[in-house]
Amino acid sequence: MSNPTPPAPPRVAIVGAGLGGLLCATVLRRRGIHATVLERDPGPHHRDQGGSLDLHEHTGQAALRTAGLHERFLELSRPEGQEMREYDHTGRLIGHEDGAEGPARPEIDRTDLRNMLLDDLGEENVRFGTAVRDVSLIPQGRARLGLGDGTAEEFDLVIGADGAWSKVRPALSDAAPLYTGNTLVETWCTDVDHQHPVLARMVGHGMMLATDADDPTHLLIAQRNGDASIRVYIGLKCELDWAERAGVDLADTEAVRAHFLTVFAGWHEDLLRVLRENEGPFVNRPVHRLPYPHTWPHTPGATLLGDAAHLMPPAGQGANLALIDGADLAVAIAEAVRDGAGLDAAVHAYEQAMHPRGATAAEESARALEH
Incomplete structure (x- = not known):
């Protein structure tokens, strides 16, 4: 059979x-x-x-x-x-986790x-x-x-x-x-240890977060990558068409930089380096869910x-x-x-x-x- x-x-x-x-x-x-x-x-x-x-x-x-x-x-x-550093908008370190504890x-x-x-x-x-x-x-x-x-x-x-x-x-x-009302605008810096030592020191081995307690509508995030670069994310609570409303051409890197230097006016100069020293363009990434x-x-x-x-x-x-x-x-x-x-x-x-x-x-x- x-x-x-x-x-x-x-x-x-x-x-x-x-x-x-x-x-x-x-x-x-x-x-x-x-x-x-x-x-x-x-x-x-x-x-x-x-x-x-x-x-x-x-x-x-x-x-x-x-x-x-x-x-x-x-x-x-x-x-x-896993290291995490948190700053206020004046550049003061207000939180630090080295990643050694926890999962x-x-x-x-x-x-x-x-x-x-x-x-x-x-x-x-x-x-x-x-x-x-x-x-x-x-x-x-x-x-x-x-x-x-x-x-x-x-x-x-x-x-x-x-x-x-x-x-x-x-x-x-x-x-x-659905659009969440939040947008991340991404850019980056390369060879940070040699070309951007102040940023490298502020970010450390992992991630940096900078906020203004009196104005939660925008923040700065910078994260070290394994290729010696830092990815920068500008966090905004904004309308989906924020750039059009502000009259900013997202394809014009200098125009976007000037806009964000105005938005973050009064922040510590070392934090503003993520806007002044970036090498990549600014990439708009609306957050959906x-x-x-x-x-x-x-x-x-x-x-x-x-x-x-x-x-x-x-x-x-x-x-x-x-x-x-x-x-x-x-x-x-x-x-x-x-x-x-x-x-x-x-x-x-x-x-x-x-x-x-x-x-x-x-x-x-x-x-x-x-x-």
Whole structure:
């Protein structure tokens, strides 16, 4: 009597080659399941990946352990980057944490972390330059991806790991990102220890925060990265079109600098160095969030992870949640395939754990933004 033919492995698509999508694909691959990863960027180094991240023990680091990459992470990370210095607008140091106490949350540059994941998965396993136009659910619990070139492909499961403006989310939820009333304007200084020694000393090994207790509408943040640069974030409570209202052309670096030197008039000159000595342009980054808790009825054929599922203000949790989402979903899928259980049941179980975790983190991040 012949043995029954084993079922074909599920066809899984991951939309987005960010941290969560790559982690999910890596864990699946290590468990013998190939996922098709689609990324709209034309190549892995097409754009800047952002600043430094602190990875938490029970989320980001746990995910890297699942992927077998925790030791490599420790080699690349910077425990000293947990240092935090707080100044008032007069330049007086009013708070200092060296990071030695409390939970271990070593810093790593987002670019280094993404490169580590991409190297492990293999660039050849990501279809760069592949934009997703839309996702439609089709019978038998499957999904069809409409691609930017006009073609379409069908999968047993489509995972939306494509961030705030996800193309997968509309297949599951009507929710759209909301502007929080806060904007970060980003710039940077390079080779700070040699070219900007005063800034380097004020920031220390980790992050600097400067505020004016009498005016909470703006603040300055500077964070050291592993490449000897400092990322600067100008925090504003403002209208979404603040630059237009102020008559400032965001493409004109000198005009933006002059505007912010007026906004921060009266602040200590050493703090104003982050505005005077920056080498990069000023990049406007409005802060959006999804409604929370953001949930959707379980729907066979598609699910979400990371910012696509629970976009929240930047308060140290977004990347960590994307990583643990990716790990948990991949493990659930792999175990379902191994045990001959249904793929849909695995995704449903993942969502039941992910929804409350994301809702709690989103609420905490919203509270942090208010203060």
